[in-house]
Amino acid sequence: MNLSDTFLRTLDTPAALVDLDVVARNIARHQHACTQAGVRNRPHIKTHKSAQIARLQLAAGATGITCQKLGEAEVMAAAGIDDILISYNVAGAAKLPRLRALASRCRLTLSCDNATVADGYARAFDGRDGAPVRVLVECDTGRQRCGVSSPEAAAALAQHIAALPGLAFDGLLLYPPEGDLTPTRAFVEATRSACAAHGLALHTISSGGTPNRARIGQAGETEYRAGTYLYNDRQMLRMGAAAPEDCALHVMATVVSRPDAGRAMIDAGSKILSSDLAGFSDFGLLPDHPQARIYKLAEEHGFVDVSACAHPPQVGDVVRVLPNHVCVVSNLLDRVLALRGGQATDPIVIDARGRVA
């Protein structure tokens, strides 16, 4: 990102700035990887929460999208996106009429890891006209988040779903830990056998995660959910899943105070960078001041140690910050500024921001 001083001076900071050329390259590269692996691409919109960006992903070859929350899916369906997976246990009576309405507006696939949630889905769709709603069984192959923890439990939940009105068991939802996929593949194959014994086929095996993109297809998946690859972040750099030139989003901040020789205060705090350390001990990277360190955040202040910088930024200077975790930054903003060919273009609207429920 080569930004002119003139451009930097026009910025109303703090703001997130996205390079759409980098976004286009990231989308194309990921689509190519999925296509090469013979795996459908179903990008996770949690990273951008924007129908405009989802349409770019679909135009490049994605067969549908993934949402983490029902509220996100509602926004995407309202924007005309018609193939949506919710990779989350959607629970609670208030969600059921919303689920039913959503299923009438798009090709919906759900997931769950327990019978209580599956029973809710059945209540939502019982007596509904049209094809049953596809449901995947979420499996835990080592991440210890959600998911059934054995192939036997997966097959038992598959049978439970298959017997419920309004639902069709469709396969498995995986979110394997980073690294070797052999245990995940073994889990899938054992589940396949256990399901086959009850006459149930795994039509869909959905896997995901940007860091595991180098191993697409190795868990036996038919489709892939990745989100962060779109923008990338400091975390992806650390994991070797992206290079600096693949990072499409930076938070632009102004130095508002230099209280002493070693400290610069920037106008980006936890309300735009978030407090997500993502395993780091500081709150973001300043690519143009690599010796600087954001050692603390207040809500609207970033505390930057510039004591090691040969040319520390001065009051009024605009600096770039690469966030630790980009998905939580999009979630704090109604829009992000955008560049194309190095020139400012229309901002990207984050229409599903704040759709937490």
Place this chain on the structure above:
Amino acid sequence: MNLSDTFLRTLDTPAALVDLDVVARNIARHQHACTQAGVRNRPHIKTHKSAQIARLQLAAGATGITCQKLGEAEVMAAAGIDDILISYNVAGAAKLPRLRALASRCRLTLSCDNATVADGYARAFDGRDGAPVRVLVECDTGRQRCGVSSPEAAAALAQHIAALPGLAFDGLLLYPPEGDLTPTRAFVEATRSACAAHGLALHTISSGGTPNRARIGQAGETEYRAGTYLYNDRQMLRMGAAAPEDCALHVMATVVSRPDAGRAMIDAGSKILSSDLAGFSDFGLLPDHPQARIYKLAEEHGFVDVSACAHPPQVGDVVRVLPNHVCVVSNLLDRVLALRGGQATDPIVIDARGRVA
């Protein structure tokens, strides 16, 4: 907060739920403390970011409000609030026309800790009709955030401001560290003398911070900025600045999975609780399950260790979470649900959410 099972089952989670009776009590108690101390009450809206709540604070006796960002002040002025302090160095060319427009809509007071920012203010207001805009000098009396670090530097910046067109030096902005205010008071008195030697009076001395509320007036302040007292949070409990019954906002979450006997997964992750540890080692308190511990957050998942709970919550149960830091929770939501007299009432609109710039 005694919530019926019927009410809990209607909730569409995750959501923030505010008890307006607790809010009213917190507002009244804080106003009383300010009045007793003979100090004007200028609450900080960063905690609620809602014009509706700001009006409650003003109706109870506050003489104006405090905003941390220009964008917040614009929202509040547009809602008809007419006495606004921005307790922040507002920097950058893009801000200057916005500042000028804002000053035409309300009685505006600004603050700064350096001449570069003051010079920007003068460019914004030079040649403007009407009274000059009041500017406070931000002083660092030990918190090591922003602020000039000596009474001499404060007096020098006061002289600089007094000589600029469109501005009137009005006094000091303090944000003392928690605890003994003797050093802060000494800083103020030394600055008062140094300013007097140049014919400059300290009309306003603005101090703040909810934890220091027990010492209102002890820094020699004429007005007090506190924000968190409105809702309180786990941090305020730890500091002894609030009791459990003073906590007005909880995040309501549903247990979506019980993958094993020791783990419950809730539908509140970092996109509603934020990752702000606020000095804790976990991500919020479950008041109704005190043995539970939110040991990790993903974006939409809270990982709860329930192994020590005699009666751990089950899938579908709704639990209350007291956030570590409430101000960053409001900032993630467009509205919070509200109770009055134990009954659901209209949600509170967070109209200044996302106004980071």
